[in-house]
Structures are given as C-alpha cells and as structure tokens.
C-alpha cells in the first residue's frame with residue numbers, strides 16, 4: 001500500500017489548518033463530565049460542531065442528550081472537561097474568570113426557556129432592554145425602542161413582564177439579549193413554555209435578529225417542525241452531533257436533505273431505521289465507488 005493510500009485511509013497525522021478555523025463557533029471533540037456523588041454523567045461525549053458567522057442553526061435532540069450543556073459551554077457559564085471550543089477570537093478552554101466575564105458581556109446574548117428567568121420583574125420592557133447598554137439614558141431608551149420594534153413588541157415598551165403574554169416576554173428577552181450587540185445569540189428552548197402559534201412569533205423574532213442585525217443564532221428546541229424554519233438543523237444524540245438537516249430554497253422549491261455527520265476520525269452514525277431495515281449489526285462491508293460509498297450488511301453475497 002502506498003503512502004498516499006494510507007493517508008486516504010486516515011493513517012497519517014498530517015498537520016492541517018486548525019479544525020474550523022474560519023467558523024465563528026468551533027467545538028472540537030467536546031467532552032463534559034458531571035460528577036454527582038459516585039456517578040459520572042457524560043453529558044457531552046466528543047461533540048463536534050461548526051457554526052459559520054451569520055448562520056442560524058437549530059439544535060434538536062431528546063431530553064438529556066446534552067443540548068443545555070452545550071449552550072452553557074458556548075455561553076461561558078460552564079467549562080468543558082476536555083476538547084476544544086472557540087468562539088470568534090475567544091478560546092473558551094483557556095479563559096480566566098475575568099476574560100469569562102468580558103466574553104459573556106461582549107460576545108454572547110442568552111435567552112432561557114423560563115420566561116421569568118429572562119427579565120427583571122420590576123422594570124418595564126424598555127428598561128429591561130436598556131440594562132445591558134451603555135451611554136446616555138435617552139439614547140439607551142431610543143435604542144431599546146428600536147430593538148423592541150425589531151422583534152415586533154414595540155407596543156409593550158412601557159409594560160412590566162407580568163403585564164405581557166409569554167410570547168411577548170420572550171420577544172422582549174430576545175431584544176434584551178441583543179442589547180449589547182452580541183455576535184452570538186444563544187437560546188435554550190425559548191418556546192418551550194409557549195403554544196404553537198406564539199412559538200412561531202418567537203422563532204420569527206430570532207430569524208429577524210439573525211437577518212437584520214447579522215447575529216449568529218444557535219437555538220435549542222424540541223419542536224420537530226423547526227427544520228422547516230431554519231437552514232440547518234443539527235441533531236444531538238448521547239452528547240454527540242448525529243445528523244443534520246439542510247433546508248434548500250431553490251427558486252420557490254424548498255427541499256430538506258438529511259445528512260449523517262462524520263467526525264474527524266471518519267466515524268459515522270447510521271440511523272437506526274436503516275440498520276434495522278438491513279439487519280446491520282456489528283460489522284458492515286464497505287466499497288469505494290467513483291462518487292460514493294456502498295455499505296452492505298455482514299454476510300451479504302459479493
């Protein structure tokens with residue numbers, strides 16, 4: 001076997017440009033282990049994820065699959081156990097406490113699922129949005145009104161949270177999260193407490209933030225219909241990204257294509273339905289064709 005064949009089979013450790021060097025968010029083999037008593041929980045088990053600047057990505061997955069853990073790491077609230085994670089110029093593994101504070105102030109905005117957790121109850125919407133801003137009071141109020149208008153809730157500017165619906169509160173929360181002009185907006189099941197119609201309004205507000213202000217958005221959701229609303233939906237299973245659905249808009253025709261995610265070692269998860277349909281278990285036979293791979297169940301005739 002020639003050297004180049006070995007290389008193609010993944011045998012060589014050729015130095016390459018750093019993984020995802022041109023992406024805004026680069027998670028490389030991210031591991032997060034929680035220790036509770038004598039039990040270890042591996043919330044993230046070698047997760048790879050790249051998000052380009054300006055993208056809006058939805059993250060879906062069963063309860064307990066590691067979605068919130070991922071967002072906590074990206075927001076700088078939690079530190080991973082191993083792996084690499086970079087957002088813009090910030091290396092989140094190497095940050096000290098002081099840098100962590102600066103990162104959270106300058107780089108990210110965050111929206112929680114619980115409406116009550118996002119806003120200060122004794123302030124109006126306008127005042128809530130103005131809290132993270134700097135500058136003269138009048139200017140902050142005007143900017144707050146602009147952001148409230150942007151996400152479609154200009155009419156609640158003078159109301160306190162308890163005088164708003166859940167959907168209005170979440171849209172005010174998005175405006176608040178945008179107040180410091182973050183490059184990255186993170187939302188953890190922001191529509192989890194809302195009915196379908198209201199959830200759509202909140203999703204639209206995230207979209208608008210993404211399109212109008214160019215903010216990169218990563219939104220966790222358990223709503224399977226979201227892949228119809230965003231260009232890319234990433235599915236997490238057992239602390240790893242397992243598949244992606246890409247939405248393509250080709251002149252009025254919208255198509256969805258599902259992709260399996262291949263990690264850097266070439267590992268690939270075959271969906272359970274496919275494995276069961278062909279009784280694929282421990283071992284499969286591979287063949288390299290001109291433009292694709294063929295995969296057969298073990299023991300199938302050649």
Ligand code: ADP
Pocket residue numbers: 034035036041042043061062063064065066067068069070
């Ligand atoms: P998701 O948001 O997808 O529902 P999480 O990221 O919250 O999942 O949790 C992933 C796994 O990690 C779960 O098994 C959960 O119980 C565990 N976990 C999350 N946070 C902690 C923690 N602080 N201590 C111990 N285990 C945790």
Ligand code: MG
Pocket residue numbers: 067068069188
């Ligand atoms: Mg969660």
